[in-house]
Each structure stands twice: as C-alpha cells, then as structure tokens.
Amino acid sequence: MTYRYLIVDDSERFLRSARRLLEREGATVVAAVSTGDDAIAAATATPVDVSLVDVYLGGENGADVADALSRRGLGGKILLVSTRAAEDVVDVVTQSAAVGFLPKSDISVAAIRAILTPAP
Template identity: 45%
Template structure:
C-alpha cells in the first residue's frame, strides 16, 4: 500500500522539491499546504496516512498544527537538527522527526511503521 502524505511547509520551493523526491521514491503526496488553515482543510478533505509538517511555518508553530491534525500521524521536519528541538519533539504528538536533508520515502515509511 502506498502511503498518502500531506506535506506542510511555508516554502513553496521546498514543497515542490520534496513532493518530487517523495513521489519518485514511491509515496503519494496527496496535497501540500503552506499554512495551518490550508493543512487542516486538506487533512479533513483527504484523510492522509501521514503529515510531514515543518516546525516553523513562518508565524505559526508546526507543533501547534501537529496537535490539531490528530489522529493523523505527524512527522516534524526542519532544516535544523532534531537535537535543536529534542524536548519539543518529545513533548509533541509527533511520531518522529526528519531533517529536511534526510527526507526520503524510506525514512517516512520507517517512522510510520515504528509507531
């Protein structure tokens, strides 16, 4: 079964590049969103298997969005290392964290399978 992902980031260039990468590697990016409102609307409409959410959505917190997306599993993503946000990630409902540099379909599948 192919995982259907919701990809949320305030950087449109990253959204395009990440979508291309993940789809080439066999995931389906069901939708993208640049902010919390868009993400919540697309999640309600499409019921993705997992959401990949940037920690910093401009003026919005990706952690706040992760809590609002429940029960959809959320993987937090960032250009920063997970060590920078370790306490916040541990306290969040997210199932894991991926650095944007480490983003891959295999890494997403592994985190979803481990939950």
C-alpha cells in the first residue's frame, strides 16, 4: 500500500527535502505546508493516510496541530517529528493525538511503516 502523506513543518528547506526523499522512495506527498491552518485545509481537500508534523512548528505547537487534525478526523495516522531526541519530546508526543515519533534524520518510507505496522 502506498500511503498519501502530509508534511507540516515551518522550515521550507525541510519541507522540500522530506518531500523529495519520500517521493524518491515511491510515496505520494499530497501537501507540504508550514502552518496548522494550511495542514487542516490540505487534509480537508485531499485524503491523507499519514501526517508528519514538526513538534516545534514556529509559533505553533505541533502537538496542538496534531490534535486539531485528529479532532476533525483528518490527517490519518499522525507522527510527530523533530530534530530533538525522542527523550526530549516524549511527554509532548504521549499527550498528543500522535501515534508516534520519528526523528527528522530517520525519515524514510521504511521507518514510517515500521512505526505504523504493529509487531506480529
């Protein structure tokens, strides 16, 4: 199954890089946006299976964006991403609607599938 991705990050450079990486691996990126409002609009316009949302989203809290997407039934499975280590953001992740966390340096289709696929 090919997931449809939404990427939400305040860094244009990261948006371009993550999109390019995922698409090179065969993924479909439906939108790469930099605000919570744009994320909601994009996920409303096009179905999304997986959303990658930056924990520290400029002036917004990525966990709040994840929660807003989830409350509206949008964004599919939501992963919070960050350049910070998992132990630095564990409280934010566990208290949000996100189903997991992925360091930005580890983003790949395989890493995302590993988080989203339950162990047998």
